[in-house]
Amino acid sequence: DSGVTQTPKHLITATGQRVTLRCSPRSGDLSVYWYQQSLDQGLQFLIHYYNGEERAKGNILERFSAQQFPDLHSELNLSSLELGDSALYFCASNPDGTTTGYTFGSGTRLTVV
Amino acid sequence: AQSVTQLGSHVSVSEGALVLLRCNYSSSVPPYLFWYVQYPNQGLQLLLKYTSAATLVKGINDFEAEFKKSETSFHLTKPSAHMSDAAEYFCAVSVGSARQLTFGSGTQLTVLP
Numbered sequence: 001d002s003g004v005t006q007t008p009k010h011l012i013t014a015t016g017q018r019v020t021l022r023c024s025p026r027s028g029d030l031s032v033y034w035y036q037q038s039l040d041q042g043l044q045f046l047i048h049y050y051n052g053e054e055r056a057k058g059n060i061l062e063r064f065s066a067q068q069f070p071d072l073h074s075e076l077n078l079s080s081l082e083l084g085d086s087a088l089y090f091c092a093s094n095p096d097g098t099t100t101g102y103t104f105g106s107g108t109r110l111t112v113v
Numbered sequence: 114a115q116s117v118t119q120l121g122s123h124v125s126v127s128e129g130a131l132v133l134l135r136c137n138y139s140s141s142v143p144p145y146l147f148w149y150v151q152y153p154n155q156g157l158q159l160l161l162k163y164t165s166a167a168t169l170v171k172g173i174n175d176f177e178a179e180f181k182k183s184e185t186s187f188h189l190t191k192p193s194a195h196m197s198d199a200a201e202y203f204c205a206v207s208v209g210s211a212r213q214l215t216f217g218s219g220t221q222l223t224v225l226p
Binding site: 002004006033041043045048055058090092101103104105106107 | 147149154155156157158159161203213214215216217218219
């Protein structure tokens with residue numbers, strides 16, 4: 001157990017739907033990062049939050065959004081889902097937003113049918 | 114922008130043989146470099162990291178990597194492969210004040226009995 005908790009582990013939904021992925025960072029970690037892992041794109045950085053504030057955006061679609069709450073958990077919202085959004089979505093955390101190594105969660109596998 | 118190239122998407126070694134996984138980076142400034150391992154249906158686990166201290170970095174499970182600026186390389190090695198090392202390995206780079214990691218495309222390591 002890495003200490004980063006992601007729920008749900010698996011999600012199957014239909015095209016056009018909206019889903020919410022949840023991440024609880026390791027105790028004491030203020031930074032949360034979201035990554036998407038797919039066969040064709042590999043591991044892609046989506047977005048970074050630090051202590052509730054958005055710090056950086058990567059290849060995140062406009063249909064996707066995220067937020068980090070006061071208790072530091074984070075949610076990634078994916079809407080108007082398409083088949084191509086099927087992927088593993090990882091959350092990672094570290095204490096202070098510097099890249100001296102993240103701790104990754106075990107991911108949420110999203111399947112869009 | 115920084116980038117990472119992992120040479121060889123699949124590497125096979127015999128149990129007990131040397132493991133060598135290649136990673137070359139592109140960066141105009143000194144980078145931070147990382148190796149992560151991903152076992153099936155799991156998240157990414159940090160093996161080791163280079164953050165401008167010693168150029169030879171030792172990680173978990175007897176893995177090590179050497180930062181070679183002249184060759185822009187950060188190859189991962191292990192003297193003797195074990196069956197449990199079979200997994201996918203990712204090299205990643207981060208530069209300067211950037212918060213996110215840029216990952217290579219991964220190398221699938223197979224260990225043959």
